[in-house]
Amino acid sequence: MRTARFTDRVALVTGSTMGIGLAIAEALHREGARVVLNGRTAERTARAAEELAGDRTDRVLACAGDVADEDAVGRVVDTVLDRWGPPDILVNNAGIPTVGHSERLSLARWQRCLDVNLTGTFLFSRAVGAAMVARGTGGAIVNISSVAGIGGLPYRAAYGATKSAQIGLTSTLAAEWGQHGIRVNAVAPAFIRTPMTEFIVTEAAAADAPTGDWTLAGIEGRTPLGRMGEPGEVADAVLFLASDEATFISGATLPVDGGWTAFGAWHQASRPMPPAHLD
């Protein structure tokens, strides 16, 4: 077992009641961090925190709040500052998918996707970044982008735009806050097995037919390593970027994608089906 890299550091992970965010929170907790969990509802956030804490309730804090709500973000960060002081690590993970034909995408769905995925990343970075700057001992921010922010994934106009913009925000903040010892990086996962993508796996198992725009076989065929990723594999990359093993890495976007981004050949399975039942 590896030595704990985050003993007594404070880490805030947005959108950490399940999926990739929960895996990141669990990994940070395992390696000694005090972890702040976040989700939209108090009930779900408290339940995830109870399960993670076990009998060590002093090392896990549940702070519910919608990342797209400026007041809620302020309340979450104030609670953390009161309890534990400025976070050493911020992981901007909360995100929602928005899948559908771009020519029919409503402004409301476009806007909600931008509000959660991009504005949420900005609001938490601004609030936590200000506290890190004021404390003067640096920090690490990791944003969870996507391969959809690097290359085009059809039927994801809003999602892809937010994930590209997160990479731009990562570069900008890295350039601006490096003078304060704050490192800002991103990871770009391909398809990962979480509640967000569960439908791909369950529907593919139920019927050998296209489900939504990507079949499980299509994803596996398009991925050089031949499979979807696991949340723990994203967590491993995030912990590396947040750790003292990455003290000279800032402004980077690390694909965690089984070779998805590197893949340049034409492949039958790479032609997604229109998402007829998804919008």
Ligand SMILES: NC(=O)c1ccc[n+]([C@@H]2O[C@H](COP(=O)([O-])OP(=O)(O)OC[C@H]3O[C@@H](n4cnc5c(N)ncnc54)[C@H](OP(=O)(O)O)[C@@H]3O)[C@@H](O)[C@H]2O)c1
């Ligand atoms: N899964 C993939 O294949 C994949 C690939 C590339 C990138 N990503 C990115 O990875 C991140 C996590 O994805 P995931 O697959 O783990 O998603 P998920 O299984 O749907 O989990 C999303 C998490 O975010 C929380 N959340 C959603 N909206 C929120 C909001 N407005 N405010 C606060 N919390 C919110 C949810 O908590 P509550 O429901 O309790 O509020 C949940 O904990 C996202 O940014 C996603 O874009 C995922």
